[in-house]
Amino acid sequence: MDEQERAWLAQYLQGDNEALGKLVEHYRRPLFAFILKMTEGRADADEIFQEVWIRAIRNLGGFRAENLIGWLFRIAHNLIIDQARRAKPIVHPSSRGADSRTDWMNQIPDSRHGPASEAAGRDLGSRIRQAMRILPPEQREVFLLRMEGDVPFKEIAKIQGVSINTALARMHYAVLKLRQELKDEYRTFTGKET
Amino acid sequence: MNCETTMPWILLETSGELPASRRADLAAHLASCPACREYRASLDVLRTGTRADAAAIPALDAATLTTILSASEAGRRRSPVARPSRSRWLDLVRTPALAYAAAALFAFGLGFGITVLRHPAGPTVAASTAPAWTMDEWLDVELDLLNSELAATSADWTDSAGGSPDGSVPDDVYSDPLLETEV
Numbered sequence A: 001m002d003e004q005e006r007a008w009l010a011q012y013l014q015g016d017n018e019a020l021g022k023l024v025e026h027y028r029r030p031l032f033a034f035i036l037k038m039t040e041g042r043a044d045a046d047e048i049f050q051e052v053w054i055r056a057i058r059n060l061g062g063f064r065a066e067n068l069i070g071w072l073f074r075i076a077h078n079l080i081i082d083q084a085r086r087a088k089p090i091v092h093p094s095s096r097g098a099d100s101r102t103d104w105m106n107q108i109p110d111s112r113h114g115p116a117s118e119a120a121g122r123d124l125g126s127r128i129r130q131a132m133r134i135l136p137p138e139q140r141e142v143f144l145l146r147m148e149g150d151v152p153f154k155e156i157a158k159i160q161g162v163s164i165n166t167a168l169a170r171m172h173y174a175v176l177k178l179r180q181e182l183k184d185e186y187r188t189f190t191g192k193e194t
Numbered sequence B: 001m002n003c004e005t006t007m008p009w010i011l012l013e014t015s016g017e018l019p020a021s022r023r024a025d026l027a028a029h030l031a032s033c034p035a036c037r038e039y040r041a042s043l044d045v046l047r048t049g050t051r052a053d054a055a056a057i058p059a060l061d062a063a064t065l066t067t068i069l070s071a072s073e074a075g076r077r078r079s080p081v082a083r084p085s086r087s088r089w090l091d092l093v094r095t096p097a098l099a100y101a102a103a104a105l106f107a108f109g110l111g112f113g114i115t116v117l118r119h120p121a122g123p124t125v126a127a128s129t130a131p132a133w134t135m136d137e138w139l140d141v142e143l144d145l146l147n148s149e150l151a152a153t154s155a156d157w158t159d160s161a162g163g164s165p166d167g168s169v170p171d172d173v174y175s176d177p178l179l180e181t182e183v
Helices: A003-013 A017-038 A045-060 A068-086 A117-134 A137-147 A153-160 A164-181 A183-190 B003-014 B020-032 B034-054 B062-078 B086-094 B096-118 B135-161 B177-182
Strands: none
Touching: A003 A017, A003 A045, A017 A045, A017 A068, A017 A137, A017 B062, A045 A068, A045 B062, A068 A153, A117 A137, A117 A164, A117 A183, A117 B034, A137 A153, A137 A164, A137 B034, A153 A164, A164 A183, A164 B003, A164 B034, B003 B020, B003 B034, B020 B034
């Protein structure tokens, strides 16, 4: 956690609810992207995100670990598995007809061969998103935790309940498969063969 | 040293977890191995692409944020003062002065209890001397139980998955005692 994150957490624990809003927004991109990609844009991604925070809030008073985002990812991991096993969405009384995310995976433009490097990065990103569908869930999760959340392998191993060697092996296989799947895009992006 | 050994080191280097004792070996291998340099470069490309894509995720639904903040407010109403964690209380008890005070109180309570038991005609002491739990403490216990349950389901899920594409590669493919102890 950096200084700003610590400050927001301290302010929240002192009673400042706005600081919680800042933390939620601050972690939104990596956490929400992780949930969306692990659930393949399922309609209950919003509800899972919401539930992660509600469960975290209950225990924030006693939070002592250094890595808040790692803890949030761990709660998200448990919820995603739980939901997949029960195969029904979390429904809160306040929930809308949350179908706006259903097609998220297909909503982002999928154009290729953009002229600027930024556009090329986005194109590559959309291809990575599609290619990730071939990965087994446990490999996809390791890849996303590293790439989206910058979660250390030691923490990933704890989240998945495996040894650090297994977490490393999963990442390695995910990278090899994605490189193979994306070799054309990779060549376009870097000008090199894989 | 071969590439099979080096590639997990490259992964650990990107996460800042590579033990210092391995860094020189890794640098030496990278200097002489184009395949491993390419592997490391591909991690950067995949990260750049993944993050560029993540930047395009939809904004958080306002209702979702409202629900989270409302849940927080509701929690504060149940427990308006920030509750010190149990570990902090334990830290306090570990200080000698407070430990003596706690011991003295315990001894006084014990003596009082014995006195009451020896004088049944005295004031009746109700059996309900167990400390009352706050709502937050109950919620903590509930969350702990839930997390234990979810961890068990996680174990089911990961055990069947294995560490390789086809499950045929042993779990200790990257077995390196130094990594396990130093990371």
